[in-house]
Amino acid sequence: MAERVLEVSGLSAGYGPAEVLFGVALHLDRGEVAALMGRNGAGKSTTMKAIMGLLTPRAGSVRFAGQDIAGLAPYRIARLGLGYVPEDRRIFTDLSVMENLEVGRRAAPAGRAAWTAERLFEIFPNLAEMRHRRASAMSGGEQQMLTIARTLMGNPEAVLLDEPSEGLAPVIVEQMAEAVLRMKAEGIAVLVSEQDLDFAAAVADRALILEKGQVRWEGPIATLEADEDVRRTYLTV
Amino acid sequence: MELDFVLIQALSGLASASSLFVIASGLTIVFGVTRIVNFAHGSFYMLGAYAAVTIVPWLLEFDRSPTLFFAGVIASALVVGMLGVVMEVLLLRRIYKVPELFQLLATFGVVLIVQDLVLLAWGPVDIAGPRAPGLRHGVYILDQRFPAYELFLIFVGPAVLALLWLLMHRTRFGVLIRAATQDREMVGALGVNQAMLFTGTLFLGAALAGLGGALQIPRVSANAHMDLSVITEAFVVTVIGGMGSVPGAFLAALLIGLLQAFGVLVFPKITLVLAFLLMAVVLVVKPWGLLGKPDVASGRAVLPEGILDPRPLDRFGKVLAGVAVLALLALPLLDDYSVKVGTEVLIFALAAFSLNFLVGNGGIVSFGHAAYFGLGAYGAGMLVTKAGLSMEPALLAAPIAGGAAAALFGFFVVRLSGIYLAMLTMAFAQIAYAVVFQWVEVTGGDNGIVGVWPSRWAASREVYLYLTAALSIAAILFLTRVIRAPFGATLRAARDSAARADAIGIDVRTHRWLGFILAGAAAGLAGGLYAFSKGSIDPTLLSIPLSVDFLSMILLGGIQSVFGPLAGAAAFHAVKDQLMPLTDHWRLLLGLAIIAMVLAFPRGLAGLRRRAA
Ligand SMILES: Nc1ncnc2c1ncn2[C@@H]1O[C@H](COP(=O)(O)OP(=O)(O)OP(=O)(O)O)[C@@H](O)[C@H]1O
Ligand SMILES: [Mg+2]
Numbered sequence: 001m002a003e004r005v006l007e008v009s010g011l012s013a014g015y016g017p018a019e020v021l022f023g024v025a026l027h028l029d030r031g032e033v034a035a036l037m038g039r040n041g042a043g044k045s046t047t048m049k050a051i052m053g054l055l056t057p058r059a060g061s062v063r064f065a066g067q068d069i070a071g072l073a074p075y076r077i078a079r080l081g082l083g084y085v086p087e088d089r090r091i092f093t094d095l096s097v098m099e100n101l102e103v104g105r106r107a108a109p110a111g112r113a114a115w116t117a118e119r120l121f122e123i124f125p126n127l128a129e130m131r132h133r134r135a136s137a138m139s140g141g142e143q144q145m146l147t148i149a150r151t152l153m154g155n156p157e158a159v160l161l162d163e164p165s166e167g168l169a170p171v172i173v174e175q176m177a178e179a180v181l182r183m184k185a186e187g188i189a190v191l192v193s194e195q196d197l198d199f200a201a202a203v204a205d206r207a208l209i210l211e212k213g214q215v216r217w218e219g220p221i222a223t224l225e226a227d228e229d230v231r232r233t234y235l236t237v
Numbered sequence: 238m239e240l241d242f243v244l245i246q247a248l249s250g251l252a253s254a255s256s257l258f259v260i261a262s263g264l265t266i267v268f269g270v271t272r273i274v275n276f277a278h279g280s281f282y283m284l285g286a287y288a289a290v291t292i293v294p295w296l297l298e299f300d301r302s303p304t305l306f307f308a309g310v311i312a313s314a315l316v317v318g319m320l321g322v323v324m325e326v327l328l329l330r331r332i333y334k335v336p337e338l339f340q341l342l343a344t345f346g347v348v349l350i351v352q353d354l355v356l357l358a359w360g361p362v363d364i365a366g367p368r369a370p371g372l373r374h375g376v377y378i379l380d381q382r383f384p385a386y387e388l389f390l391i392f393v394g395p396a397v398l399a400l401l402w403l404l405m406h407r408t409r410f411g412v413l414i415r416a417a418t419q420d421r422e423m424v425g426a427l428g429v430n431q432a433m434l435f436t437g438t439l440f441l442g443a444a445l446a447g448l449g450g451a452l453q454i455p456r457v458s459a460n461a462h463m464d465l466s467v468i469t470e471a472f473v474v475t476v477i478g479g480m481g482s483v484p485g486a487f488l489a490a491l492l493i494g495l496l497q498a499f500g501v502l503v504f505p506k507i508t509l510v511l512a513f514l515l516m517a518v519v520l521v522v523k524p525w526g527l528l529g530k531p532d533v534a535s536g537r538a539v540l541p542e543g544i545l546d547p548r549p550l551d552r553f554g555k556v557l558a559g560v561a562v563l564a565l566l567a568l569p570l571l572d573d574y575s576v577k578v579g580t581e582v583l584i585f586a587l588a589a590f591s592l593n594f595l596v597g598n599g600g601i602v603s604f605g606h607a608a609y610f611g612l613g614a615y616g617a618g619m620l621v622t623k624a625g626l627s628m629e630p631a632l633l634a635a636p637i638a639g640g641a642a643a644a645l646f647g648f649f650v651v652r653l654s655g656i657y658l659a660m661l662t663m664a665f666a667q668i669a670y671a672v673v674f675q676w677v678e679v680t681g682g683d684n685g686i687v688g689v690w691p692s693r694w695a696a697s698r699e700v701y702l703y704l705t706a707a708l709s710i711a712a713i714l715f716l717t718r719v720i721r722a723p724f725g726a727t728l729r730a731a732r733d734s735a736a737r738a739d740a741i742g743i744d745v746r747t748h749r750w751l752g753f754i755l756a757g758a759a760a761g762l763a764g765g766l767y768a769f770s771k772g773s774i775d776p777t778l779l780s781i782p783l784s785v786d787f788l789s790m791i792l793l794g795g796i797q798s799v800f801g802p803l804a805g806a807a808a809f810h811a812v813k814d815q816l817m818p819l820t821d822h823w824r825l826l827l828g829l830a831i832i833a834m835v836l837a838f839p840r841g842l843a844g845l846r847r848r849a850a
Contacts, residue, residue: 052426078428090423092416102409103416104427154428 002029005158005189006051006082010060011070012213013050020046021213023060028158028189033180035200035221036193037235038210044193045087047210048160052084053077065157081109083156087163087193089147093136097127100135100146104153112155120149123179141172148179158189165199177202197235201225209234241379246498248378252387254494255394256449260467261474261486262401263445269418269481270438273329274337274656276344279468280351281317281443285450286459287359288313290366293454303371314448321443325436331836333435337656338602339835342792345785346835348464349828355461357822366454386455393452397445398487405483410437418481465781469667472660473512477519479529480656488527513668517649520661524653543597543732547720547799554800561807565706569699576698577770578814580705582807584767587709589790589806591759594716596788597796598725599752600732601651602659605666606760606787608646611779612669613639613761614768615680618689623679628692632708632765639761640754642669647753651746654735663781670779685775689768705766712759713803719755720799728752786813789831 006028014020020043028034036044049055051062053074062070069077078084092100101117108114121128124145130138135146144164151159161180165173173196180203183190194200200207200221207224209217211234217224224230264278293309324347332340372389375382405411413434417424425431450463457463474493478485493512500511525531550558568579588610595601616638617631646665653661673680680686695701719725731738731745738745768774777783786809794805817823 054422054426073425074422075425075428075430078426084426086423086426090420092419092423094415094419095412099406099412099415102412103424103429106428150427 002032004028004063005030005065006191007063008047008051008060011047011050011057011062012059013046013055013057015046015055019058019213021050024050024210024213024215026191026208026215026218028191030157030189031184031187032206033184033190033192033204035204035207036191036210037195037197037200037207037224039195039235042210043213044210045162046213048084048162048191048193051077052082052160054084078154078156079106081155081157083151083154083159085147085151085159085161085164087166089143091135091138091143091147091150094134096134097131097138097146100150101153104150106154108155109157114155115152117149117153120152123182124149124175141168141175144168144172144176145179148176152183156188158191159183161190161192163193163195165194165196173199195235197225197231241381244379245381245383246502247495248383248391249387250495250498251394251491252390252494253497254490254492255390255392256452257470257474257494258394258487258490259397259452260446260449261471261478261490262397262483263442263449264471265475265478265481265483265486266401266414266445267438267442268475270414270421271329271333271435272337273333273340273344274472274480274660275442276341276468277324277347277351278442278446278471279464279466280348281321281446282450282467282471283355283459283461283463284320284351285313285317285447286366286453286457286463287355287364287450288316288447289451289454290364290459291359292316293451294367297367297370301370303369306367306369306371310448310451313451314444317447317450318440318444320447321439321441322436324443325439328832329435329439330432335835337659338596338788339792341602341604341659342785342788343832343835345781346828346831348468349782349824349831352461352464353822353825353828359459361461363458363460365458368455372455390452394487394490397448398483401483404441410434414438469664470512473516473664475526476657476660476664477516477526479523479526481530482526482528485526485528510668510672513664516661516664520657521649521652524657543600543797544593544720544729544799545797547598547717547725549721550800558800561803562706562710566703568702573698576702578811580698580702580770581767581814582810583702583705583709584763584770585787585790585810586803586806587712587766588760588763589787589794589802590713590716591756591763592787593791593794593796593799593802594720594759595752595756596791597798597802598720598732599728599749599756601749601753602662603650603753603756603784604659604663604788605669605781605784606662606756607781607783608666608669608779609639609643609757609760610764610767610783610787611673611774611776612642613764614774614778615673615764616761617765618686618768618774619679621690622686622688628690628695628769632762632769635765635768636758636762639764640758642761643754643757644750647750647757651749651753663784666779666781666784670776670781673779674776680776683776685773687773689772689774691769695769701770705770708762708766712762716755716759717799724748724751785831789827789834792831792834 004027009025011024012021024047036047038044046055050057053072057070060070061068064082065080067080069080092103098117126142127145127149135143164176177199180190180192192203204221207219207221208215216234217230260282264275267275289310292312293306296305296309299305328343332343369386372386374385376385376388405415413424413429417434421431474486474489478489492515496511496515519527565579568575592603592606595603613635617635620626620631620634621628650658650661674682691701695704727743727748731743731748735745764778790805790809791802793809794801794803816826820826
């Protein structure tokens with residue numbers, strides 16, 4: 001059996017009085033890409049924030065790399081090797097590209113080649129040309145590349161990638177897909193939240209569909225592509 | 238004006254700008270990262286001066302060299318930096334998530350504690366520091382003598398700016414600080430331990446304040462009043478520059494330094510007023526300061542939950558209120574002392590109630606409510622002593638004075654929100670304080686004015702108690718009606734979401750302005766009553782410590798309750814009146830009590846009752 005990197009069960013979370021997640025269960029194996037799908041407001045981002053500790057889980061367990069991480073501070077979770085790329089990017093706009101990467105930099109675990117700015121520039125050639133530019137002067141697509149590169153600088157084992165294709169031009173979306181595949185090739189497990197089935201099919205092996213804060217469907221991405229009923233029930237608007 | 242004179246004036250302006258920047262840079266960095274407005278920054282400045290007048294002379298015993306002088310100054314800064322670390326670890330770490338009002342109060346608690354500790358350690362007498370070896374002479378510039386040390390100070394500011402720039406751009410720590418100033422949660426999600434970052438930031442900020450203080454010792458003696466005078470100026474600089482912006486602080490310090498150097502020629506007495514005018518203009522044109530960003534200031538709640546639903550008192554509450562009023566009226570059956578305390582409790586209850594009208598009901602955190610109290614007292618007191626009027630018209634004038642000042646200051650205040658608003662109210666209060674303090678011919682300065690006696694019919698303590706009771710209770714009942722009226726509900730709506738209230742066509746600004754004026758008038762009435770109860774007035778009636786007393790009262794009573802502040806005022810004043818004569822360390826106790834209150838029971842006395850119920 002494949003090695004579990006992340007295992008979530010019974011996860012509930014919300015904002016103030018609003019309950020959003022009701023016992024989410026999901027897992028991620030080493031080196032696999034899974035797509036977390038669902039309509040707007042289904043709870044995809046909330047799931048990621050709760051796993052990352054940005055939102056304190058109200059119930060349930062989150063295991064990462066063999067350790068219970070529910071309730072830990074985000075920085076501790078990040079240090080265990082879980083990377084997070086937020087949907088609104090949250091680039092440090094006052095900082096240059098190189099400085100943004102510096103904030104994300106952490107030593108690699110023993111025995112693994114560390115990501116460097118130069119290696120990341122191979123994946124995102126656009127960034128190489130603007131290393132000293134302030135992030136506020138970058139396009140949305142460039143910022144999306146930067147936010148992924150910044151997380152990779154921390155040499156994570158697994159990455160929570162929230163809607164990397166949202167609002168981007170088709171060429172850039174293609175680059176994002178390549179970046180995800182490249183991460184997979186490096187052995188990084190990726191949980192990518194996505195509304196676009198084509199994108200998900202291009203990068204992921206498996207899909208999970210969230211609705212109203214629960215995982216309603218789970219299976220190989222090919223099955224999802226073939227099954228129109230499921231798509232109509234959970235995905236199309 | 239001669240050219241050489243202008244030059245000298247400009248140079249001394251630059252020297253004070255430089256000193257001001259060193260201090261303000263630390264304040265703005267700490268705010269940028271932790272989002273805490275640190276009142277104790279002024280205390281660090283003072284501790285820097287005291288450390289320097291202790292360390293530097295000791296070092297100069299070995300050798301009167303410039304090297305040892307500056308080694309002593311740096312050592313003082315580092316010592317103070319360590320004290321900043323202590324404060325972060327013991328206090329700030331526990332309050333990063335609490336509302337801003339509580340943070341301000343907690344750091345003010347530290348100010349009080351440090352004041353008493355400084356007196357314990359160094360005694361009440363000012364301590365003069367040594368002059369700087371090698372910089373004791375004067376330099377002749379166009380035939381005018383200019384002190385070499387001042388010339389040296391001019392270069393310190395730019396040097397610190399350059400060093401900070403290097404730190405911020407060339408070190409990982411600096412890059413993390415800049416990143417955290419923008420989005421500290423994201424910095425944490427990338428694996429950075431914020432606790433370490435915050436501790437480091439406090440070290441840096443406190444060390445800069447300490448450096449600022451230590452560098453002052455050849456110019457001014459270390460004294461126990463340095464903290465509050467410098468913190469106001471540092472606040473003004475950071476607000477004008479934009480909170481969190483180091484270059485902004487530099488720019489603002491330059492502007493203020495030069496403005497004061499030349500302003501003193503035009504208006505010798507009111508240089509502070511000029512700084513305030515600059516601040517008011519900047520905030521109206523650029524509400525986030527010259528180089529500030531809106532996202533830095535907004536974000537977390539300023540306030541804990543305020544008054545939600547001002548229902549009439551339940552039966553228990555009514556009984557309690559009735560018993561309280563009866564007890565007050567029966568006080569003359571006891572002794573004179575009780576009558577005095579009862580009168581004061583009534584006065585402070587009105588002041589606290591009017592403050593909570595702003596804070597709890599309007600979400601307007603005034604950190605300078607004593608200004609309106611004090612101006613009411615001065616308005617009434619001066620009419621009696623200077624204009625020879627009697628008590629009755631003077632008591633009528635008191636709320637007018639408080640309300641007029643609130644109308645003037647409030648016009649600017651209500652344009653802001655959150656922490657900027659709180660700091661502006663405090664700056665205005667300090668300006669009112671400075672005017673009263675410095676305008677000796679009219680106000681009597683530090684000594685104040687004596688002979689503010691009631692009319693003959695109200696001269697006895699008992700009658701004055703009843704007069705005070707009648708007026709205070711009437712004013713409180715009136716404000717209560719306003720809270721329950723649509724006007725009060727509008728203020729609450731604007732408090733909860735100014736944007737939404739705006740959107741449904743409410744003129745939020747005007748409502749808040751009127752509310753501010755009303756609260757100022759009520760505080761003014763309280764001040765007028767206080768003046769006659771004491772028979773004298775002095776500048777402490779407008780001071781920050783009194784503003785903080787009022788805040789402590791409403792916090793103690795619970796700002797989410799309509800009548801809680803009355804209980805808070807009674808409890809606070811009674812305890813203070815009992816304890817103060819018994820101890821030399823009242824400020825220490827009060828500081829610890831405020832911190833304990835913020836940490837342990839942020840819902841106040843009324844909250845306790847609700848929890849028990
Ligand atoms: N900060 C917040 N405060 C309160 N409610 C929130 C907050 N963020 C999200 N929600 C609510 O939580 C629910 C789930 O939101 P979430 O952002 O997790 O959805 P999502 O699946 O990521 O949607 P999208 O595809 O639009 O990004 C929504 O109903 C949303 O309104
Ligand atoms: Mg989302």
